[in-house]
Amino acid sequence: MTDILCRDPNTVMRLQRLGSIHQSRLSFMRLLTRRLAREGWRFQQTAFEVNDKGEGHAVYTAHGPDRAYSLIAYAHDLPAEKRSDRVIADAWDATFTLFDGVPTAADIERLSHNIPVQEAGRVTGTELSVSRANRSVRLWEHVVSELAAGRQPDAAQIEAVGYLMRTTAVYGSGKLGAADREMIADRAEFRAPFQVEMLSVYLTRWFVLDLVQHMANLRAAAAGAEAAQLSPELARSMGIGNSTGLGMAPFLLNHPVLFNNWVAARENAIRAVRNLAKASADEVALFRELVDRSKLSIAAWHSEHPIQIEKLGDLRADVAKLDTYLAQHGLTGAQPWDVLYSWAEQALSLEGQEWIASLILEPYGALVDGFAEEMAADNTATFRIAGAMSIGDLRALLKDVYAWAIDIDWQAPENRARAWYVSEEKLEPRLGERFEEPIEEYEQPLAPGRDAAQLYQALAHWPDEAQVAEFLLRHPEHRHVLRRAQIVGRAPYAEIRDNTISDRVLPIDMLRCKLAFFGATQFDPRSDRWVRICMYGNAPLPTELTVENADFWVFPDQETVLEETGA
Known part of the structure; x- marks a missing residue:
């Protein structure tokens, strides 16, 4: 039997492939729901004080084995002209904080002066x-008005949007004075990445559904009528939307060890499954079932952006090819998952290849879920530069990791057309046109390929036996990228192996990659620099969560689709 190795970083870490990754068993939302169900977390709404204008607060508490956490939600009556998804907005339809424990009345009062103003406030x-x-205004009004009239809202309209509210930011890790990551990293429930944020969004969805029902009830009562109760199937079908822009893109560049650990966990899981000698009948049956359910999601995935439209066309063609493959070959031979993936590499688009790479993990929770324990990077000491490394070894390392960059003509304007900088007004990352805007002096070190190529050139006349420390004494300007190269030498999936400042770079590839690790679906780019997604669509509500439904909710169920559409 052939021992299948992990995929080559030079293959995996290209932006086009990273921008085609799909959610998987190791996605952070699914890690959370599995844990909440497995450990028997208990959920309760402990306050809901919202008036007929939609103003007030609510509290939702999650009780775990050792600790409780509470989402404090503040609802606002926001004029339409103030509603904006831009980060520079200063008012929203709802604002939230995830509180460590159960808040007192004094906590709720204190936070009522800070959470609604977000960056203008301070927390502890x-x-x-x-x-x-913010609300999806069109769908919100439709759901409220239909329920108030005693009818269920239209499933097709719900499917077209997918959410009643979309977050425009979910901040953690010390932002605005909130708890630093180090304060909670040793808690079992938060060891995996972004579990605080995922829990916050999960509870936010519960609040949003309660709020829309509350507003419908009030509208019906004012007319002397009784509102319909939103059907559980329709409620479950709606997630929380998210609008994400350039602010998220540099994260993958600025956290190389963490990014490596995410990708390495997924790649190790893919390798483990590809190395299985055979697949049982039950494992094959589950895979085929989830392929069929995944088709429903792909069929419902719409976008108006030309890039995503083309990718969706490719993916739908890939679905048909997979059907033909499974009909002709099945999964009964030796190393069937490796055979399937190797076929996909030759026959499918990047979107289809990464769809298959994620899907083959699904029948093997016992084999692959443990890799999630390796996805955090909290205990990684700051990488000190290894000054004793020889120039010869450094040169070889650069050739191995950055060969793609060394071969680029960095004098050509198209290869350095863009520059990353931070806006003075909002301290948010931006990507500007180097030769059209006066931004070069403010450029951030977010072009590691170019910097590595410059380092390689600077080493040209240095003897192999010289040490890195000697070189840096004379050329300290290369310190940041030399450290980065040594990090990537230890963490092979830490570096995006593409030019991040070319005229062809698509930041949405970085956004898609990060959001897929979150567990997002229905990626809908609105430009090459921002994207809308849906989180927790089809997930059981906290009060419905069981071990049986905590995992595969991300795949639509045919029976549920029929119920929603009335077919």
């Missing part, structure tokens, strides 16, 4: 995250 170490959300 008892607050773990700060977030905000």
Whole structure:
């Protein structure tokens, strides 16, 4: 039997492939729901004080084996002209914090002066995250009006949008004074990445559904009538939307060890499954079932952006090819998952290849879920530069990791057309046109390929036996990228192996990659620099969560689709 190795970083870490990754068993939302169900977390709404204008607050508490956490939600009556998804907005339809424990009345009062103003406010170490959300105005009004009239809302309209509210930011890790990551990293429930944020969004969805029902009830009562109760199937079908822009893109570049650990966990899981000698009948049956359910998601995935439209066309063609493959070959031979993936590499688009790479993990929770324990990077000491490394070894390392960059003509304007900088007004990352805007002096070190190529050139006349420390004494300007190269030498999936400042770079590839690890679906780019997604669509509500439904909710169920559409 052939021992299948992990995929080559030079293959995996190209932007086009990273921008085609799909959610998987190791996605952070699914890690959370599995844990909440497995450990028997208990959920309760402990306050809901919202008036007929939609103003007030609510509290939702999650009780775990050792600790409790509470989402404090503040609802606002926001004029339409103030509603904006831009990060520079200063008012929202709802604002939130995830509180460490159960808040007192004094906590709720204190936070009522800070959470609704977001960046203009300040919080403390008892607050773990700060977030905000806006309504999908068209769908919100449709759902409220239909329920108030005693009818269920139209499933087709719900499917077209997918969410009643979308977050415009979910901040954690010390933002605005909230608890630093180090304060909670040793808690079992938060060891995996972004679990605070995922719990916050999960509870936010519960609040949003309660709020829309509350507003419908009030509208019906004012007319002397009784509102319909939103059907559980329709409620479950709606997730929380998210609008994400350039602010998220540099994260993958600025956290190389963490990014490596995410990708390495997924690649190790893919390798483990590809190395299985055979697949049982039950494992094949589950895979085929989830392929069929995945088709429903792909069929419902719409976008108006030309890039995503083309990718969706490719993916739908890939679905048909997979059907033909499974009909002709099945999964009964030796190393069937490796045979399937190797076929996909030759026959499918990048979107289809990564769809298959994620899907083959699904029948093997016992084999692959443990890799999630390796996805955090909290205990990684700051990488000190290994000054004793020889120039010869450094040169070889650069050739191995950055060969793609060394071969680029960095004098050509198209290869350095863009520059990353931070806006003065909002301290948010931006990507500008180097030769059209006066931004070069403010450029951030987010072009590691170019910097590595410059380092390689600077080493040209240095003897192999010289040490890195000697070189840096004379050329300290290369310190940042030399450290980065040594990090990637230990963490092979830490570096995006593409030019991040070319005229062809698509930041949405970086956004898609990060959001897929979150567990997002229905990626809908609105430009090459921002994207809308849906989180927790089809997930059981906290009060419905069981071990049986905690995992595969991300795949639509045919029976549920029929119920929603009335077919």
